[in-house]
Amino acid sequence: MISAMNAAAMYFATELTEGDYSVLLWIQENLRTPGGDIFWNVVTNGVFWVFAFLAAWLILRNRKQGRQAALYAGTALLLALAGKEILKHLILRPRPYEAFYDLIPVVHAGGSSFPSGHTAAAFAIALVLYRFLPRRFGIPALVLAVMASFSRLYLGVHYPSDVAGGILLACGAAILAGKIVPAMQHLAGRYLENAPLQPLSGRRVR
Secondary structure, three states, X not given: OHHHHHHHHHHHHHHHHHHHHHHHHHHHHHOOXXXXXXXXXXXXXXXXXXXXXHHHHHHHHOHHHHHHHHHHHHHHHHHHHHHHHHHHHHHOOOOXXXXXXXXXXXOOOOOOOOOOHHHHHHHHHHHHHHHHOOHHXXXXXXXXXXXXXXXXXXXXXXXXXXXXXXXXXXXXXXXHHHHHHHHHHHHOOOOOOOOOOOOOOOOOOO
C-alpha cells in the first residue's frame, strides 16, 4: 500500500514537473526579448517598492485606517515569508535551470525553488489590500501581484507550480492575519486602534 502511494506520488511529481518545464520552455522561446528581460527584471523587485510607497501614502492620507491596513498587510507578509522559508527548507526543490539544461535563466536566484517567495509576499499584501480597501486600490494591487508572479516565470527562476504554491500560501497568510490582528488589538487595545477597518472612501467593507 505504502509503495503504491509512493509510486503514485512520484508519477504525479514527474508529470507536474514536465508540465512546468513545457510552460517555461514556451515562455523562453516565444516571449523573451531584450526589452522584456529588462522590464520583468525591474518588475520582480520593483513591485514591492510600489507597495511600500502605497503604504506610506495611505498612512499619511488617513493615519487611522492607514495604520490598520499596514498592520494587516504587514502581518500577512510576515506569515507568508515565514511559511515560505519553512517550505523551502522542507522541500528543497531545485531551480528550473538546475534541473533542465535547456532552460536558461535571465537572472539567477539562491535557495530552493518551491514555493515562490516573491509570489507569496506580493499576493499576501495584495489580498489584504483588496479585502479592506476600495477597489481603486485593491484591483491595481492584485494586478501588481500577478505581474510579480509572472516575472518569476519569465526570468526562469521558478516553475508555475512554485507560483501556484506561493499564491496558496499567501491566501492562508491573509486569512490567518485576519484572525491574528484582532487578537493583537484586543491584547494591546490601549496602544492600537480597535475600530473595524473601513475603506478610505468611507464605504463599509462588504
